[in-house]
Amino acid sequence: MTRPGVIPVRVLVVEDDDDLRFAVVAELRSAGLAVVEAADIAAADRAVREGEHACVVFDRMLPDGDAITYVHRRRQEGWATPVLFLTSLDKIADRVAGFEHGGDDYLAKPFAMAELTARVSALCRRTGSGRPSVLRHADLEVDCARREVRRAGVLLTVSDKEFAVLEHLLARAGQVISRSELIEHCWDNSADPMSNVVDAVVKRLRAKLAEPRLIHTVHGRGFRLGAG
The missing domain is CATH 1.10.10.10 (Winged helix-like DNA-binding domain superfamily/Winged helix DNA-binding domain)
Incomplete structure (x- = not known):
């Protein structure tokens, strides 16, 4: 829950598994983050273009494609929002591909919610550091x-x-x-x-x-x- 007097940091979670997305969203919201949800790349793209986010959490294999292809294309367009890939693709080659295509962090499933929250919070702080006080x-x-x-x-x-x-x-x-x-x-x-x-x-x-x-x-x- 957001503490009184604190403006929530906005995060986008893109995950097609409804149960997992619900759990991740609930965990991040309990940490005081404002969370927007999407279940595929098309919905994620609309959310990205309609508002600012301090961080985006992307599952890789979504119903309409591999998220690293989308992130790579948006990076070429100048999109700079930090991205964490959250995926069951856990081989070294998969991790390297995630970073090469524009990911800032990579967390393999299964994972600990506490670690996910810590990693997302770290990426959000990186975004916030660029705004004047x-x-x-x-x-x-x-x-x-x-x-x-x-x-x-x-x-x-x-x-x-x-x-x-x-x-x-x-x-x-x-x-x-x-x-x-x-x-x-x-x-x-x-x-x-x-x-x-x-x-x-x-x-x-x-x-x-x-x-x-x-x-x-x-x-x-x-x-x-x-x-x-």
């Missing part, structure tokens, strides 16, 4: 380490969810972020995508940030933080 846009400043928000130098009081949404929008300033992505990133899939929870948080943020408005609604697509 302080995010800025115009006169808005978000200190991710101290969890402080300032507008024009004035310290604002925001809730955990407001901070999570604002941090995600600011980290992707200028880009349109969908409501579903915000829910997956900030609510750990616990909110109904059809509900108005995101709109309610954005409304409160706008009131606290005051004018000139920084968070804009892009009708039919989501929200964008930036100049009007």
Whole structure:
């Protein structure tokens, strides 16, 4: 369970065995990670293109192909998200192929859940190290380490969810972020995508940030933080 005041790190788990995927997802969520699930490469590709992840856990042999082929192709396109291959293919040649095709870690089945969680957490820390501790846009400043928000130098009081949404929008300033992505990133899939929870948080943020408005609604697509 995510601890109060901590923004969950988002991880994608791609595994076609329903029972194993359920167990892995439950274990990673109990470690405080926000987990998105996929059962094949096509679903994984949609998830990868729709949102950011700190790490992706890939089973290799999926119903629509070998995941190392997909990862290799995406690496050639510049995709840099850390990948852990979780697979029963445990020969040395299989491990070498995993790394040669863009994998960052390789864990053979059967495995200990504690080791999987430790390896995923290590890859997530590698991703997080590349983000500045302080995010800025115009006169808005978000200190991710101290969890402080300032507008024009004035310290604002925001809730955990407001901070999570604002941090995600600011980290992707200028880009349109969908409501579903915000829910997956900030609510750990616990909110109904059809509900108005995101709109309610954005409304409160706008009131606290005051004018000139920084968070804009892009009708039919989501929200964008930036100049009007």
